[in-house]
Amino acid sequence: MxxxxxxxxxxxxxxxxxxxxxxxxxxxxxxxxxxxxxRGGVTGPLVVGRVLSLVAEPQKNGKTINWCQVDVGDANGTGEPQGIVCGAHNFAAGDLVVVVLPGGVLPTPQGPLKVSARKTYGHVSAGMICSERELGLGEDHDGIIVLDRRYAGDEAMLARCVPGADAVALLGLDRETxxxxxxxxxxxxxxxxxxxxxxxxATGAEFSDPVADLATRVPPPSEHGYPVELADDAPIRGRAGCDRFNARVVRGLDVSAPSPGWMRTRLTEAGMRPISLAVDVTNYVMLGLGQPLHAYDLATLGERIVVRRARPGERITTLDDADRALDPEDLVITDGGETPIGIAGVMGGASTEVSGTTTDVLLEAAHFDPVTIARTARRHRLPSEASRRFERGVDPELAPAALQLAVELLVEYGGATAGEEVTDAGSAPQPAPVTMDAGFPSRLVGVAYDRETVVRVLTDIGCAVDGDGDALTVLPPTWRPDLTTAEDLVEEVARIEGYATIPSVLPTPPGGSGLTHGQRVRRLVADLLAARGLSEVWGAPFVGTDRLAALGLDVDAETARTVRIANPLSDEQPWMRTSLLSTMVDAVRRNTSRGAKDVGLFEVGLVTALDGPQQQAPTEDVGVRPSEEVLAAVRAAVPPQPRHVAMLLTGDADRAGWWGAGRRADVTDVVELVQALAEALAVEVVVTADAVLPWHPGRCARVALADGTVVGHVGELHPKVVAALGLPARTVGGELDLDVLTAAADRTVRARTLATYPMAQSDVALVVDAAVPAAQVHDALVSGGGDLLEEVRLFDVYEGDQVGAGRRSLAYRLTFRAPDRTMTTEEVSRLRDAAVAAAAEAHGAVQRA
The missing domain is CATH 3.30.56.10 (Phenylalanyl-tRNA Synthetase; Chain B, domain 1)
Incomplete structure (x- = not known):
């Protein structure tokens, strides 16, 4: 504003x-x-000038310019007429105009423009005759400002328009907004x-309410007022779309009469473009008092106005010449209940617009339901100055005074006559009283406000306060529909008394609180992955079916597991994601497209995992707390949203340098990250080969808990997926259900005694079928090695002639340690042989010589 x-x-x-x-x-x-x-952006000499003569000079380019002699008084230092070239044609000799002399600076969208004397069209033009747009007063650039017409009828302003007079103050360019x-x-x-x-x-300055004076001049409703019927048969939340409709008639209006200069200036300063007297008056009243008005050409109306909801299939052409399909929730103003002539509270219709032939005007000032207007404005993508006010709540008692001011202005400046038709249909509900204890503001804010202060503040803002002792009954003013609870009144007391008087006191945290187990797990996971060199990203959780198809997923199955957004940000992404990878790939592609070669990203976020059909959540009035049954139904309708963690790596895991060649990231890097996460959370996981999309069938692994609960999958993205998404070749990654890991993570911290006796190591090479996973051989060695086996590490894999076709050699280093003694060689050999025997029994492993 x-x-x-x-x-x-x-x-x-x-x-x-x-x-x-x-x-x-x-x-x-x-x-x-x-x-x-x-503030006005004009600096330097801007003066009033009188056109002494102008000579039209046609040019070779087909344009005609005027060579003018302009009297600018003594403003140019010589008193001689100023020669100026002007391309406008809406003025004549003798007119008073606005001239910027050499040295002046005008505001332009490209920056300040310094005016100087320059040769153009065969003349030296010493200045510029200005239009409204050149001075930042409006958008009119069809012609220059003619002060005689601008201030027609305003003798005081015309008296100031003498050649050489300062036009900055005259046009209000020195004023502030x-x-x-x-x-x-x-x-x-x-x-x-x-x-x-x-x-x-804020300051204690005396406020003079213009409405109080206007109210004394408002005529009572007449029996012959223009007929208006309020017929809303489909109210929203039980509230009628229009509960009060006021109308006045003015006759004999001269629509060609110019708006007074002071009004045009004020409208421009307030950010609105002056158009015509009728429109300017309604805008001026709206800006001044806050009540939107609308003017109808009375000759285009029938016998009555009916306010109702739109009917299916109805359309209207609005004032912006757009043909709009109406929704049954839209509230419309209709001619006799049949033809829509305006979208209530948003924009009028073109068929009843005030035109150059209008003589009689019907002025409307109504009170509309904020929810109805807000929904309509958003539905039609048609925000207007009127809808901005109605959707925030307009004073229902303001309409008669606003109409009175508009009528008086049209009578004074448009030569109109106020008609006897005065309509006041319906009645708006009055504010409900609020009960409050006088000590409540002190308890809620923490600042001592005595009873007298509370009553004074509430009275100052327009409330009527009644009650004995500390029990107060407060009736909010009609212009404050937001004051409905005691807490709202407390906010007003704190606001008016000053937020600066509220001390800044840090609250003392209660003992025993802190991060939840899930929060600690999420922080630990994020810290570990960041420490391993990955960067955390966030992606909007919206996907389209094309992305699901690009990942090689079953589109029907995936959309059955998620929900479709009713009003998506993008029509191409209407679904909630079921996987973090479906949106993370955008971050990888964006980074690599901008030159990044080695990229490692991770995200911790929610996905949707619907199990069964989506339930419909009930809706309730936002002003009333829903019942426990409704809340339970709302919670039940919310689909499950487990928290996942996902990783994607591309490029080199170990970079090349003077120390040697680099190493490209592969599946083993992702497996190592998963195992590090599991170790940090004290969770035992089992990694086994698998084949699911979007992973490469031969380079995919399933991650599960020891009890078989699936945690997620890791692997290398399928070549077709990589090609479809435009990702670098051999991109690897994984996605885990963090909620499963959180539930499995041990909440207790157990310290383990540090070993003080030396370890003993023994290496074995086992030959097995190439199809046997190394992880299964590892598990067999662990099961056979006994309690003193501390670690089993695979350090070499060999396939070749020495082991035969279809076979491979897996070399493991077994580490043993006893907590109370140094182990002997015989002990270590016995335990190693037991581990090898277990592997031989389970997988036919043969120790390689």
Missing amino acids: RVPVDWLREYVAVPSDATGVGIAADLVSVGLEEEAVH VEVNVTPDRGYCFSVRGVAREYGH
Whole structure:
């Protein structure tokens, strides 16, 4: 919301020496957010000039320019007329115009433009006659500013328009405008009136409510008011889309009459483009008071207006000339209940637009349901100044005063006559009283507020406070629909008394709390993978069926396990992911496409794992706490979302250098990462060969717990998957169910006594069939080696003529250690032979000589 400081002064006693920066700081102190302070961007000599003569000179390029002599008084230092070339044709000799002389600087989208005398079209043009857009006053660039027309009827302003007079002050380019961000709960601040009220709260300056004076002049509803019927037969949340509709008629309006210059200036400063008198008046009232208005050409209307929900298949052409299909939830203004002539609270229809032939106008000021307007504006992607206000809540008592101001302005500047037709249909619900203990603000905020302070603050913001002792009954004002609970009132007390008065006190954490087991596991996993050189990434959990197909997965099976998003960010990614790898591949591809050769990434995140059909969650009014049954149904409808950890590696695991050649990352690197995770979590895992997509069938392993529970898979991505996703060849990775590991991780910490006796090692080479996995041979050696076997490590694999076709040699180093003695050679040999015997019995292993 842009608030011109001069306009603000009409509603609240802003000191004459107050600056825009200071005003913004005061507003911030009561909870508004400062966006910017705007000033006119014109510097240097900008003066009023009178066109003495102009000669039209056609050019070879087909353009006609005007060679003008302009009287700028003594502003040029000589008093002589200024020769200026101008390409506009909307002025004549004798007109008063705005001239920027050499040395002046104009704001442009490309940056400041310094004006100088230069030769053009055969003349030396000493300055520029300016349009609104060149001065930053608006977007009009069809012609230059003619002050005679701009200030027509305003004798005071015309008296200031003498050649050589400073046009910066005349056009308001020296004024400041404060821009604030209005939070959703403070919709009344979408008006100068609302911001003025907040400035009064912040500084104690006297606030003069313009509505109080207007209300005294509002005529009562007449028997012959324009007929309006409120016929909402499908209210949302039990609330009618329109509960009050006010209308006034003005007749004999001269639609060609210009808007007064002061109004055009204020609209421009507030960020709106002046259009015509009727439109400018409705915009001016909306910006000033906060009540959106709409003007209808009365001649285009039938006998009555009906406000109802749209019917299936209905369409409307809105003021932006767009043909729109209406939704049954849309609230529409209709002509006699048949033809939609406006989308309520959002935008009017083109068929009843005020045009150049309009003489009689019907002005509308209604009160609409915020939820209805918000949904409609978003459904049609049609945010408007009106919808921004209605969806935040407009004062239901404001409409009659707003219409009165609009009528008075049209009568004064448009030569209209106020009609006797005064309509006030329906009635808006009044705010509900809130009960609160006077000591509640002190207990909730932690600052001592006595009863008198609480009552004073609530009264200042417009509440009616009643009650004896500490039991208060508070009736919020109609412009504050956000005040519905005692906590809302406490926030107002803290805000008005000043957030700066609330001390910063660090809370004392209660004993016995800390990270949960799951949080500790996640941190340990992330720290370990980062320490191994992997970088953590995050990916949005949305995928499309094309990605599932590229991974070689069964699309129907995967979509059956997940949920489809009702309003996805991208229509190409409407599904929740079932695997972290489905989104992680984007991070790998992005990094490698930008020159990274050796990439190692990991992600810890949630996936969707639906088991059975998706349940529909019930909906409830957001203003009421749902029942336990509804909450249980909502929780039951949420699909399971286990937490996974995934890794992807490509490029070299060991880089090349002066020390020798590098080594490319392969499946064994991922297996080693999995085993390191399991060891850190004190979880025993079993890694066995497997063949599932998206992994290479010969380079894939299943990771399971000792009891057979599957944890996940690791391997090298299938060549077809790599090609389909544009990944580097031989990309490896894995994905594990972190929730399974968390449940299996031992929550206790057990210290193990450090061994003080020396180890004894013995190497064995076992020849087995090539199809026998090395992990199974490893397990057999462990089972046969006894309790003193500390470690079994595979250090060599050989396949060749010496072992025969279809056979291979696996060389293991067995480490033994006794906790209470030094082991003898005989002991070590006996235990080694027992381990080899177990391998021979289980897999036919033969010790290689």
